[in-house]
């Protein structure tokens with residue numbers, strides 16, 4: 450029988466599992482849309498443990514668990530900026546990302562914002578597009594000296 454997905458807030462003890470998913474999803478899934486250098490710089494972010502600690506302490510950071518294993522995570526910064534969502538490469542298309550997004554959206558509404566924003570990867574564009582996010586602009590952002598193409602997207606939660 451399929452195990453149910455449980456969502457809970459992240460703790461600092463989750464960092465090893467979170468960073469393993471971050472690295473694996475980027476190197477296996479995002480790699481089809483970004484070049485080797487971009488993937489290397491992006492996935493290297495897994496090793497910045499201090500940054501992950503800050504995110505867990507300061508942001509609304511949730512994990513999805515299946516049978517006590519973390520299979521995905523998402524985090525919201527400054528009340529309405531959706532900063533990241535990653536699902537384990539072996540558990541894509543099982544509804545985990547949608548469940549995480551629904552809970553992030555509820556949190557944005559609880560924070561009294563009508564609009565949420567995100568910088569969305571080329572890989573995740575169809576996922577967000579199918580969930581009523583609109584592209585505000587296609588943009589190039591520099592991270593550690595490497596340029597990434599992504600999309601600034603917004604969703605009005607009252608629509």
Ligand SMILES: CC(C)(COP(=O)(O)OP(=O)(O)OC[C@H]1O[C@@H](n2cnc3c(N)ncnc32)[C@H](O)[C@@H]1OP(=O)(O)O)[C@@H](O)C(=O)NCCC(=O)NCCS
Pocket residue numbers: 474475478479532533534535536537540541542543544545546547548568569570572573575576577579
């Ligand atoms: C974007 C991402 C988070 C989506 O996660 P996910 O768990 O695969 O999302 P879901 O399963 O909820 O939805 C994905 C698709 O699977 C489909 N799906 C959901 N449950 C399904 C099921 N049981 N069987 C078959 N398909 C299913 C959905 O309809 C959806 O298709 P759609 O986008 O055409 O509507 C994931 O692809 C990911 O981690 N991508 C790489 C990281 C990334 O780029 N993150 C964003 C940048 S910060």
